[in-house]
Each structure stands twice: as structure tokens, then as C-alpha cells.
Amino acid sequence: MGHQQERATRTRRLMLKSAAEVFDREGYASARLADISAHARMSTGALHFHFANKEDLARTVVNEARGILWRAALISYEKNGEPLQSLVDISHTLAQLLSWDVVARSGFRLDTEWPRGGRQQFIHAWHACLRRLLDRAEERGTLREQIQPQPLTCAIVAATTGMGVLIKGRTGEQTRGAFTGFWQGFLPGLAAPHVLGELNPGGTTDLVDYAVTASRYLPYEPAEAAGVETAAKGPL
Incomplete structure (x- = not known):
């Protein structure tokens, strides 16, 4: 160059x-x-x-944010074999990025509040990620019996996305505390009793910190962050 x-x-x-x-x-x-x-x-x-104009600039911020968030989620996903812990780790990773990275936060909020036809929003990819992890947990027997993944997915998406929008102005420690509290209350009704004690609602600290830091330096193909059709390549 x-x-x-x-x-x-x-x-x-x-x-x-x-x-x-x-x-x-x-x-x-x-x-x-x-x-x-x-x-x-x-x-x-x-x-x-x-x-070209403000819309072009906003669209580029959204695409950049999605790339940052996708890379971070992929790292969290690949480094943890337990689906429910992976779910917790990904949520903490995304929350930390939204807390301190203004491009990730601004793009996420624009993507959520400013929909454009023909473009899948990040929230839809997050929904698909959660559903796949819950389905995998059900297959492995680590999901509590009688749990229905679809309505549960919607509830987690609503809670975590809402918290993500409200993150602005909070420190990383406050953000981690908020998500830890959420998972402390939510995991007992989600995880099978035999695996619950092995899960960390505060996230796997070293993994989350690494994913947050590394996400800005890894190669990124925009098409891979665009939709659920890339499920085989990663979590989002």
C-alpha cells in the first residue's frame, strides 16, 4: 500500500x-x-x-460495527465448547464492545433504530446465533427439560438488546456487572441442574477480554456478517 x-x-x-x-x-x-x-x-x-451523503456514511458505520461485533462473537464462539457458556461469553463480549467502542455502539444503535429495506439487521443475526446455541444445548442435554427454545430465544434477544441500547455512558465494569446479574437470574431456569454449577454468569474473563481486543484486528468479510445464511462459518 x-x-x-x-x-x-x-x-x-x-x-x-x-x-x-x-x-x-x-x-x-x-x-x-x-x-x-x-x-x-x-x-x-x-x-x-x-x-456520498449522510446515509452513505451511516451505512458504512453500521457495516463497520457489524464487522467488529461479528469478529468478536466468532472468537467467543470458537473458544468455548459448552453452548450455554458460549452464549454467556458472547453476550459479555458484545456488551463490552458496545460499552467502550463508539463505532460498535453507534453502528449497533443505528442498525436497531434505522432499518433500511433489503438489509438484515444485526439483531436478526443475534437471534439466529442464540437459537443455534440453545438448539445445540438441547441436543447435548444441558438445557433444562420442558424449555422451548423459540420463545426463550426471543426473551433473551429482547433483554440483551435492550441492555445493549442502554449501555451508553456506562463503564466496562458496570456493563459486565449488569450482564452478570442478568445471567445469575436467568441461567437457573435455563440450564440443566447437572451443568448449572459449571457455568460462569460473569463470562470467561480471559476469553472475553481477548475477543474484545482482537476483534478490531482480524480480517473481515462483510458478506459473512450479513445474515443467517453463513451459519456454518460462525455464530452470527
Whole structure:
């Protein structure tokens, strides 16, 4: 990569981060390109060189966020063989990213609040991930008897997504505490008695920390984060 291309890449990433910060603070409707360019200390013309308009910029923030979240979830998924612990670890990993990474948080909120036709939202991929893990737990006998995976999946999606939207302004420790409390209350009704004592509602700390850190540095193919059709490749 030549010097000019490297500079263009750095400029584009700076604009994305500035856009994410403004979207996170103002919301999509109130955010202005002039505010984003001023925040990045660049001209509006420079912004238009990289992005056609505000919608193009927001879409790019969403795609970047989905890539970050997908990579992190994949690491958590691959490093843990127990489906229910994997479910807990993934939720903690995503929550930590939403807590401290403004691009991940802004893109997640835009994706949730600003749907566009023909594009599957991250929440749908999260739903599919949870359902696969619960189905796998049922196959392995680690899911409590009489549990119905479909309504349970909807309940977990609603709870974790709602908490994810409310994360803004919380520290990583507060976020981890909130999700730990959720799983402390939820796991006893979810896990079979013989496996419950082996599960950590606080998440596997080393794994979560590694997934959060590494997620920004791994290669990412956007198509892999786009939908449930890639289930064989990963959790989302």
C-alpha cells in the first residue's frame, strides 16, 4: 500500500470514528455532515470525497460495527465448547464492545433504530446465533427439560438488546456487572441442574477480554456478517 493510499485509509477511518461519535451523541436525524466534518477537523468537501451523503456514511458505520461485533462473537464462539457458556461469553463480549467502542455502539444503535429495506439487521443475526446455541444445548442435554427454545430465544434477544441500547455512558465494569446479574437470574431456569454449577454468569474473563481486543484486528468479510445464511462459518 502506497503512502497516499495509507493516508486516504487513515482519513476515512478518522471520518468514520467522528461520524460514529456524532451519531452516538445526536442520533441519525439530528446529525449534520457539517458537524461530523468539523468534529474530524476536515472540510465538508473532504468528507464528500469519501462518502456520498449522510446515509452513505451511516451505512458504512453500521457495516463497520457489524464487522467488529461479528469478529468478536466468532472468537467467543470458537473458544468455548459448552453452548450455554458460549452464549454467556458472547453476550459479555458484545456488551463490552458496545460499552467502550463508539463505532460498535453507534453502528449497533443505528442498525436497531434505522432499518433500511433489503438489509438484515444485526439483531436478526443475534437471534439466529442464540437459537443455534440453545438448539445445540438441547441436543447435548444441558438445557433444562420442558424449555422451548423459540420463545426463550426471543426473551433473551429482547433483554440483551435492550441492555445493549442502554449501555451508553456506562463503564466496562458496570456493563459486565449488569450482564452478570442478568445471567445469575436467568441461567437457573435455563440450564440443566447437572451443568448449572459449571457455568460462569460473569463470562470467561480471559476469553472475553481477548475477543474484545482482537476483534478490531482480524480480517473481515462483510458478506459473512450479513445474515443467517453463513451459519456454518460462525455464530452470527
